[in-house]
Every structure is written in structure tokens, then in C-alpha cells.
Amino acid sequence: MNIKVIVVVLVAVAIGAFVLMDGSEKAPIQTAKQLPKNPVATKEASPAEKAVGDPFPARDEDGFVELDDVPADQKYKSHKEALDAVKKGAVDYDDFLIEEFVELKECPWCDQLYSDVRGMLNDPNVDIDQRGFYGELLAVTGRIDNIEPLVKGIESAKDEDSKDMYSESLEMAIGGDDMLEYLKPFMESSDELLRESTVAAISNQGSRFAVELLHQDLVRRNDKEREYYSYGTGLGEVVPDEEALPYLQDLIVQKDEYSDLAIKALINAGYQGVVLVFDSLAAETDQEKGKKLLDEAVDHVIYEEELETFLKKAVENPNYPQFLKDFAKESLEEIEDEEDYY
Structure with missing residues (x-):
């Protein structure tokens, strides 16, 4: 065999081995959702296919590949x-x-x-x-x-x-x-x-109208058992828009019968909603009542940098009742567990 050919082959093999070894040390490319087993053949690759084909695709903070959303009409x-x-x-x-x-x-x-x-x-x-x-x-x-x-x-x-x-x-x-x-x-x-x-x-x-409808439905049915919440739906599972936040806060301030669900909805909104919850409950002197209102609410806490900072300060804030400080501490533990998971 020609010596030049042998050299080219050896170099190609070495490069291939290096790529394989280097790739083995990296986490596999993830997508937010599993790609189809048989991708549809199109003239132009789909956003998902383009992302997977890119050796260094853009990723979000959780490590998932970011996909470009192209509306169907475009x-x-x-x-x-x-x-x-x-x-x-x-x-x-x-x-x-x-x-x-x-x-x-x-x-x-x-x-x-x-x-x-x-x-x-x-x-x-x-x-x-x-x-x-x-x-x-x-x-x-x-x-x-x-x-x-x-x-x-x-x-x-x-x-x-x-x-x-x-x-x-x-x-x-x-x-x-x-x-x-x-x-x-x-x-x-x-x-x-x-x-x-x-x-x-x-x-x-997440609109105010949606929140109003769900609250009115609770009142109409006199849902003391929080039936829909147990199914994973209803007021406590809404991720409210900014326009819906004041309505939910009013339910807490007015000590509405379903304010526990309004609290969960506000917490679903992240930092802004959690701040409103703390502001609304800061004057509550009944520790047991406060704990009851926040029962299971920690499950709704999501990680946000500014929320984590707020909660750390809340733990030490003398103006907050003990049940709120305890909730802040539990929320930080929840965030830490979530970070460890990912």
C-alpha cells in the first residue's frame, strides 16, 4: 500500500478515536421532549433535528437543548x-x-x-x-x-x-x-x-377570568374536600398571569375559605407571587392557622435566583411570624433538593 495512503488512514483513525473518547466524557444531548423514533423527512430539517445535529447546541439552565419555535403559519x-x-x-x-x-x-x-x-x-x-x-x-x-x-x-x-x-x-x-x-x-x-x-x-x-371562574366554581360546589386539587387541577394548580395576582392576594387578605388554594396559585407564579403571599400573611398572629394555610404549599415552590435570595432573607426577618420563617426554610430545602436532583 502506498505510504501516503497509510498515513492518511492512521490519522483518520486517530481523529475518530479522539472524538469518541471526548464524547464519552460529555453528557448526552437532551431535548425537552423525546424525539420521534422515525423523524418526518422534510426539505428542511426540523428545529429538533437541527439541534441534535449540532455538536454544541444552545442549552437552557437545566441542560436541555433549546429549540427554535417556528409557528405553523410561517x-x-x-x-x-x-x-x-x-x-x-x-x-x-x-x-x-x-x-x-x-x-x-x-x-x-x-x-x-x-x-x-x-x-x-x-x-x-x-x-x-x-x-x-x-x-x-x-x-x-x-x-x-x-x-x-x-x-x-x-x-x-x-x-x-x-x-x-x-x-x-x-x-x-x-x-x-x-x-x-x-x-x-x-x-x-x-x-x-x-x-x-x-x-x-x-x-x-393564567388569566384573571380563569382564576375567577375557578374560585366561583369552588364556592358554588362548596368544595371543602378540595376535590379538583386532589386531581391536580383547579385553582391551586393555576400558574397565574400578572393581572390575576391582585385577585388571588385579595382572597388571602379577606381570609376567603379557599385562600389556601390562592396561596398555592401565587407560589406557582414564582418570586413575585411568593412575595405577595408573605406580605399577605405577615400580620397573621395565629401560628397554627398560618401553618394550615401553607400546608403542601412548599410543593409549589420553584427555583429562581431572586426567590432563593428573598427566602434566605425571610428566614432571618424579625417582622415575619415564625410559621412564615419555617416555610421559607422548608422552601430553601426544597430548592436545594431540586438542584441536587438536576
Whole structure:
């Protein structure tokens, strides 16, 4: 063999070995969600594929690859292109594709596409898992005409699998106050599954209107057992928008019967919400009552640098009652455990 060829081969092998050894010391590339086993072939690589193909992709603070979100109306040029992508996405249950349609209400081909997707959703000949994919895609658009078939599906489904599919899709709904206005009557439905799915859907929204609806529902049902909270939905699971914070704080200050859930919702908001909780409870002199209000609230604490700083100061703040200092200490321990986990 020619000596030059031998040298080239040896150099190539050495470089390959170095790359493998170097790669073994690095953590594997992670994505926020598992990629499909059979990625859809497109003319241009998807954001997820581009990230995985990059040896040094941008990562968030938790180490996950950051993906560029490209709305569907910018990604697909025609109804056919979008429909083909949706059908292929349904086969692998591509969550990334669903995210492209979040609150996408209007676009040149949206009406025609959504009409087709609604048809596939209700087609009993389509695989039930694919129908569930279509249902979730419709739910996140926030369009009333896309939410309506999910509600009707729960009400009229002839088998439990279909009923559950419609229900699970509705629970994923994302939208504005117009969607909440549409869903409001179903909070009192005689159909238990529809009622629970509606509350779950409203719990996904952080607006003041959503918070008001969930609180009014608690009062109407006289829910002393915190039923929906035990299911992981309802007022205590809302991540409130800034406009909803004053309403939640008022519930605490007024010693509302459901102020414990308002506290949890505020804590879900992070630093700003936690500060409001401490301000609202600083004058509480009944230690046992204070502890009861904060029961299980530590589970809602999330890590934020400014929140951690605030809690460290709160532990030593003489103006706070002991139950708040104890809560601050527990929250710091929760944050530390979370950091150790990651």
C-alpha cells in the first residue's frame, strides 16, 4: 500500500478515536421532549433535528437543548404542506408539531386545515391514538370551532376509549377569554367527565377570568374536600398571569375559605407571587392557622435566583411570624433538593 495512503488512514483513525473518547466524557444531548423514533423527512430539517445535529447546541439552565419555535403559519406555505405534516406527525405523536399550532387561529390555509383535522378527529376508522393527536392539536389552537367538537365528543361518544380521547384532548386546551366564556357552562355539566375536563382546561389558563371562574366554581360546589386539587387541577394548580395576582392576594387578605388554594396559585407564579403571599400573611398572629394555610404549599415552590435570595432573607426577618420563617426554610430545602436532583 502506498505510504501516503497509510498515513492518511492512521490519522483518520486517530481523529475518530479522539472524538469518541471526548464524547464519552460529555453528557448526552437532551431535548425537552423525546424525539420521534422515525423523524418526518422534510426539505428542511426540523428545529429538533437541527439541534441534535449540532455538536454544541444552545442549552437552557437545566441542560436541555433549546429549540427554535417556528409557528405553523410561517413554516408551511400551503394547506397541503401543513396537512401532510400533521398526518405524518400523528403517526409518531410529534409533540413539537402540536406546539407549532398553539393559539394559531387565523392564517391563509387554517380554516381548510382545521376542517380536515376535525374530520379525522371524528372518523372512527382512524387509529384512536392518531385521533387523540388531532384532538390535542385542535385544543391548543384556542378556536371555539376547534374546541366545540371535543366537548360534543365527550357528550356523545359511544365507547369509553373515544370518550377518554376527547376528554384528554380538551384538558390540553389553550386559549383566551372567548374560549373560557364558551367553556364556562360546562363547569356545571351533569356529565362528570366533561365537568372535570372543563375545569382542567380552564386551569391551564393564567388569566384573571380563569382564576375567577375557578374560585366561583369552588364556592358554588362548596368544595371543602378540595376535590379538583386532589386531581391536580383547579385553582391551586393555576400558574397565574400578572393581572390575576391582585385577585388571588385579595382572597388571602379577606381570609376567603379557599385562600389556601390562592396561596398555592401565587407560589406557582414564582418570586413575585411568593412575595405577595408573605406580605399577605405577615400580620397573621395565629401560628397554627398560618401553618394550615401553607400546608403542601412548599410543593409549589420553584427555583429562581431572586426567590432563593428573598427566602434566605425571610428566614432571618424579625417582622415575619415564625410559621412564615419555617416555610421559607422548608422552601430553601426544597430548592436545594431540586438542584441536587438536576
